[in-house]
Amino acid sequence: MKLLFATANANKVRELKQLLAKSAIELLSSDDVGGLAPVEEDGTSFAENALKKARAAAEQTGYPAIADDSGLQVDALGGRPGVHSARYAGPNATDQQRNEKLLGELAELGEVERGARFVCAIALVYPDGRHVVVEDECRGQILEAPAGTGGFGYDPLFFVPELGCTFAEAEASLKNQLSHRGRALRQLVKLLES
Ligand code: IMP
Numbered sequence: 001m002k003l004l005f006a007t008a009n010a011n012k013v014r015e016l017k018q019l020l021a022k023s024a025i026e027l028l029s030s031d032d033v034g035g036l037a038p039v040e041e042d043g044t045s046f047a048e049n050a051l052k053k054a055r056a057a058a059e060q061t062g063y064p065a066i067a068d069d070s071g072l073q074v075d076a077l078g079g080r081p082g083v084h085s086a087r088y089a090g091p092n093a094t095d096q097q098r099n100e101k102l103l104g105e106l107a108e109l110g111e112v113e114r115g116a117r118f119v120c121a122i123a124l125v126y127p128d129g130r131h132v133v134v135e136d137e138c139r140g141q142i143l144e145a146p147a148g149t150g151g152f153g154y155d156p157l158f159f160v161p162e163l164g165c166t167f168a169e170a171e172a173s174l175k176n177q178l179s180h181r182g183r184a185l186r187q188l189v190k191l192l193e194s
Contacts, residue, residue, distance in 0.1 A: 004061055020189060025192060137180050140161065148169030151172075163178065
């Protein structure tokens, strides 16, 4: 079975290829199908955005397609930045600017609980329209200053108690074991294999 992963992120494709290595599924990237039309991520939930991207890819190519959407939800901010995680500090901001904005917002609140979670939804859509969405999370704490240089995005601020460090300080394989994306991908792989 050929399965298209509708993402421009090569790291995500590599991650899923590793998880599917022993299965009969051949993973295609958007490059393998000559590129995919851009999709506006204007949904109000991670699941809605993932489904929108996967549906567009399946309709465009005729292959079963998967797509993901993820982000950070901070308890003290009522779940923000949430689905706006990538654009939290404006469309052209850097990871550092997003992290600084997050620290600034939390500092303004004073002494508050700094619990947060990363969430990842992955949608699978067949060309006939059937679909399934899996979602998973990883809980942690937002530090008061960044720590570590690995990973991406909010990783330097996200302290994971099970690891005793931030995602930016952890080995990639350890992050994959515990991360929202790793967990959601493993749920999806189980579904695909069953
Ligand atoms: P997307 O799902 O690739 O669009 O990611 C949305 C945004 O959420 C990213 O730009 C990051 O800012 C943030 N994000 C999602 N997953 C992670 C992660 O594993 N580490 C750090 N930031 C993440």
